[in-house]
Amino acid sequence: MIAKTSILSHSSSVVSKRIGDEYLLVPLTDNIADMDSLYRLNTTGAFIWDAIDGKKSVSEIIILMVEEFDTDIDEAERDTLLFLEEINSFITVQNP
Amino acid sequence: MSIDLIIASFRIRLIPAEGLTLIPGERFHAFEVAGDGTPDVILRVSCESYTLPSQSVLVFDAPLMDSDGKTVIREPFWEVWRDGEKIIVRVTENDKTIVSHLVIDIRETVWDLFLGSSGDSADPLPYPLDGLVIYYMVMKRRAFMIHASAVNHNGRGWLFSGRSGKGKTTIARLFDNAGTEVIHDDRLIVLKRDDGWYVYSTPVYRNDIPRYARLDHMWLIDHGTQNTSVPVQGARAVALIMANCIQQNWDVEFPEMLISRIQEVVEEVPVSRLSFVPDSSLCRYLFIRQGQYRVDSIHAFIALLKEGHNVTATAGGLSMWPAIIPGDKPIVEPLDRDNMPGKGEVIALIRDGSLVIHRIIAVTENGGRREYITRGDASVTIDDSVSESEVAGVVRSFMRDGKVKTIGKRRMPAGINRLLALSRAFFFAWRE
Numbered sequence: 036m037i038a039k040t041s042i043l044s045h046s047s048s049v050v051s052k053r054i055g056d057e058y059l060l061v062p063l064t065d066n067i068a069d070m071d072s073l074y075r076l077n078t079t080g081a082f083i084w085d086a087i088d089g090k091k092s093v094s095e096i097i098i099l100m101v102e103e104f105d106t107d108i109d110e111a112e113r114d115t116l117l118f119l120e121e122i123n124s125f126i127t128v129q130n131p
Numbered sequence: 132m133s134i135d136l137i138i139a140s141f142r143i144r145l146i147p148a149e150g151l152t153l154i155p156g157e158r159f160h161a162f163e164v165a166g167d168g169t170p171d172v173i174l175r176v177s178c179e180s181y182t183l184p185s186q187s188v189l190v191f192d193a194p195l196m197d198s199d200g201k202t203v204i205r206e207p208f209w210e211v212w213r214d215g216e217k218i219i220v221r222v223t224e225n226d227k228t229i230v231s232h233l234v235i236d237i238r239e240t241v242w243d244l245f246l247g248s249s250g251d252s253a254d255p256l257p258y259p260l261d262g263l264v265i266y267y268m269v270m271k272r273r274a275f276m277i278h279a280s281a282v283n284h285n286g287r288g289w290l291f292s293g294r295s296g297k298g299k300t301t302i303a304r305l306f307d308n309a310g311t312e313v314i315h316d317d318r319l320i321v322l323k324r325d326d327g328w329y330v331y332s333t334p335v336y337r338n339d340i341p342r343y344a345r346l347d348h349m350w351l352i353d354h355g356t357q358n359t360s361v362p363v364q365g366a367r368a369v370a371l372i373m374a375n376c377i378q379q380n381w382d383v384e385f386p387e388m389l390i391s392r393i394q395e396v397v398e399e400v401p402v403s404r405l406s407f408v409p410d411s412s413l414c415r416y417l418f419i420r421q422g423q424y425r426v427d428s429i430h431a432f433i434a435l436l437k438e439g440h441n442v443t444a445t446a447g448g449l450s451m452w453p454a455i456i457p458g459d460k461p462i463v464e465p466l467d468r469d470n471m472p473g474k475g476e477v478i479a480l481i482r483d484g485s486l487v488i489h490r491i492i493a494v495t496e497n498g499g500r501r502e503y504i505t506r507g508d509a510s511v512t513i514d515d516s517v518s519e520s521e522v523a524g525v526v527r528s529f530m531r532d533g534k535v536k537t538i539g540k541r542r543m544p545a546g547i548n549r550l551l552a553l554s555r556a557f558f559f560a561w562r563e
Contacts, residue, residue: 050386054394057366059373061386068194068203070380075370078509 037093039112039121044089051084058066058084058127072102074122079104083118087126093119134255137341137558139320139331141268144170145255148177152252159256161340172268173241176255181222181232181245187214191381198295211381220263231260234266242267254304255554265320265333266377270385272321275392277376281314281344282306287478288330288344289417290319291353294373300408302352309414314342318377321346321396326394331389345397348401348421351375355406361457367449368402369393408489433438436465436524443530444479444486450507451488454538459531461488461538470524471501477538478503479523480514487515488526 037043045051050061058076061122076084086096093115096110100111132350134145134153144166147153151178155163163381179444185225186235205225210218220233235242244260246253258265261326269276277355280299289303289529303316318553322329328346332339340454372393372461380386407413419540426460444458455461463479463486472478473494480487480503496502502516 039448043245050380050383050390052387052390052394054369054390059366059370059390061373061380061390063380063386065191065381067191068196068201070378073370073373100398123512 036130037116037123038130039092039097039130041093042089042091042131043087043093043096044127044129045084046088046125046127047060051125053081056071057081060122062124066106074125076122080118080122084122111112125130132493133166135164135168136160136162136308136334137164137229138169138265138326138334139274139322139343140329141172141272142168142170143248143264143268144173144440146173146174146486147253147255148179149319151176151252154252155256156261158334158336159261161338162334162538169179170240174244174255174262174264175241176246176252177242178248178252178253179248180230180247181234183212183219183232186213187212187217187219190296192227201556209263211379213382218267220260222263231288232259233263233267237271239265244492247317255424257263262318262377265335266379269322269439270308270388273395275321275391276333277319277372278317278375278377279319280316280318281332283312283342284342284347284418284421287347287421288314289347289421290321290349291352291373292349294375297352298354298407298409302413305409305411305414309411312342312344314344315339323392323395328400334353341529346396346400349404351394351403351404352405352407355408357406357491358408358413359406360403360417360420361405362401362403362472363449364402368397371404372397372402385510396414409467416470429481432463432486433481433523439465441465442524446488448530450509451490452509454490454508455488455529461529463526464534465485465489465524466522472503472522475540477526478505479526480505480517481521481523482517486523487514496533 048063050063052059060074060076064070082097086087086099097112097115100106100115100122101108132157134155134160138144145153154526189210192212193209194203195208196202197204198455207223209220209222222231230247232245244255259305259415266276277292280291280303281288281292282299282303291299293299300316307313309542314330318333318335320331320333323329330345330346331343332341337511349372373389376389378385432442442463443460444463446455446457446461449457472491473489477488477490480489489507491502491503492506495503503522504516505514528535
């Protein structure tokens with residue numbers, strides 16, 4: 036469960052590669068049947084991926100989003116949490 | 132007696148154990164060469180059985196899958212085990228009585244193949260070992276394997292990649308009918324040489340002679356109602372190509388290598404999405420689009436602007452999303468010396484013989500010469516500055532669905548969801 040106080044890190048089960056303003060995420064797998072998809076994060080997704088460093092809380096990431104993009108705190112919070120749920124399998128969550 | 136094969140410029144030397152005669156499958160015959168070169172891989176082949184070291188770990192399981200990529204037909208089929216730096220590929224035959232082991236270290240030249248069979252002759256590269264040996268061999272150099280067809284149009288390698296049913300074989304057949312050499316219609320090796328990227332055929336599925344061409348363009352294909360080629364770049368192009376590559380993503384090293392190679396090829400070779408009609412019009416479309424006609428078109432475009440005419444182009448990329456989307460027709464107006472475009476306006480630039488439409492983010496004076504710094508609305512990366520002479524015209528409006536619209540201001544992303552922060556490319560189902 037991702038909460039605003041959660042501290043996030045990149046999972047070791049994904050290879051991430053920055054390409055220009057974006058990221059490519061390739062999940063590692065031990066079975067060919069699970070080799071399903073790779074993922075591309077656009078500029079906004081890449082900004083959040085970069086902010087995930089094992090130190091910042093979700094709240095801190097949301098504040099960075101507001102500072103970087105033309106969005107208010109409510110929208111940034113909603114969208115960031117939604118995005119984090121989508122990439123849940125590529126991050127590890129530490130809840131204090 | 133040893134046998135040398137050259138596949139995509141890789142030399143594999145097959146060396147049989149004493150008393151064993153190697154008889155490769157017929158599809159390898161045209162790839163056999165005299166054994167006087169330095170091999171990239173020496174594959175020592177024996178009929179002995181191999182026992183997995185007790186400390187080895189199963190890292191990848193590949194049951195035989197149906198063509199849908201979801202239904203398991205048979206298990207075990209092939210597996211990858213790891214013992215330190217050693218990769219051990221274990222292949223189980225249908226009746227489970229014969230288990231072959233390919234034992235390799237990708238950094239080393241000498242690999243071992245234990246066929247686990249009896250007799251004094253053997254095929255050293257039966258399915259699926261053929262594809263697996265080629266895969267690991269290809270990963271030794273700046274190369275990758277891809278599900279694609281390719282043709283050689285006057286020395287220019289055109290590659291068409293797509294998932295099963297997207298039309299790889301259909302396109303190969305269309306070009307074959309048009310008299311263009313088909314390199315392969317299903318499985319290719321893309322390899323970096325000193326003078327550029329090349330596409331090579333593989334001895335997979337059918338008997339043929341080795342073919343290759345310098346890679347000129349890569350298309351991600353899909354059926355459509357008209358022939359349309361739209362360029363893609365950056366991470367999107369890498370993702371689309373990678374989704375069709377043959378790959379094993381059980382540790383960090385292989386996907387990292389693969390991404391780097393695809394990134395490199397994407398920077399050097401144009402990539403486009405191609406929707407196509409499965410008839411001879413496709414060949415005509417690409418012959419014209421990729422030929423001298425294109426260069427002439429740009430010259431004619433610029434000449435018309437210089438004569439004071441407005442000229443309409445067709446947008447192909449997403450760099451100006453959402454202001455301009457693929458299929459929009461930006462109206463390029465001639466430059467007016469008394470009313471030159473300024474910050475925030477959109478201009479058409481001549482770059483690499485093509486037009487690029489981006490927004491001005493700054494105008495500078497450099498030694499009395501005006502220079503423009505531009506950026507696509509959908510990008511945070513700033514373009515290299517351009518001089519006034521590289522500006523073809525200014526774009527203030529465009530046509531969409533038959534209506535003229537004014538170009539809006541750059542919209543900053545207000546919400547991640549609206550921008551589709553996460554997009555997904557499905558891997559091609561593969562079975563080697």
